[in-house]
Amino acid sequence: MPELPEVETTRRGIEPLVSGARVERLVVRERRLRWPIPKEVERELAGARMLGVRRRAKYLLLESERGTAIAHLGMSGSFSIVNAEAAPDAHDHYDVVFDTGKALRFTDPRKFGSLLWGGHEPLRHKLLAAIGPEPLSAEFSGAWLKERSFGRRQAVKPFLMMPAVVAGVGNIYASEALHRAGIHPLRAAGRIALRRYEALARAVRDVLGEAIEAGGTTLRDFADARGRPGYFAQRLNVYNRAGSACQCCGSEIRRCMIGQRSSYYCLRCQT
DNA sequence: ATGCGGACCTGTTAGC
């Protein structure tokens, strides 16, 4: 479900609730997410004051005075703000209950999400340590992509979706950025000129920035912390649009599978 | 080192 813009939208939604609140307790109903939720998270968060919510790649960092909990939404996860006493549904796996009477509730039918303890240096956590630059930071550039792609035969689309290459680019925005940059998703990553990578870096930054402004993309069920959908779906140029006409040239948008992921592109615009 | 497929899990939809 969520890529970087959806995670950022979630972060912005939950930050006002979380920031400055004191945790009463963490209620875990289903410990077995992608990894079992460590007992440490309950122990450390209970009674702690929350400092804020940050984001790194698609991870949400729930910072408390005692350390940071690292949350990931997986494919189908979402956070919502509820009254602490509201009855949970089948897939509501944990609540962070605050002394304000509100709770941060995590819902995730597929259980690919996770909640881990990152201590006082969460960015050193194994899952975060090797992640590449944030796409909206100055560190991320065409030169960086060119450097990382040297000698690679892998198709550029899965290359662009590797966390070590750039943080937070998932299946939707990889297709969208490649279309904007005019690059065919199957082109070998190591055979793309610097100029074209510069266009791609710009496209990634632009499309993610615009999607954040629109509150993310809701294809079926993404909702922010208040239950509102994102409005970027209507501005997607290729994703989920196989068979329709390309907005740029009018030719038919194609779909193919690359590494078991649906990929969308325009034969005419992307080479 | 690179790159691929499998794994995790449930829900929805397309097709017969």
Place this chain on the structure above:
DNA sequence: TGCTAACAGGTCCGCA
């Protein structure tokens, strides 16, 4: 209408 298969926004891990 009902069953089945395919597919879904992620990404880590093990293996070749």
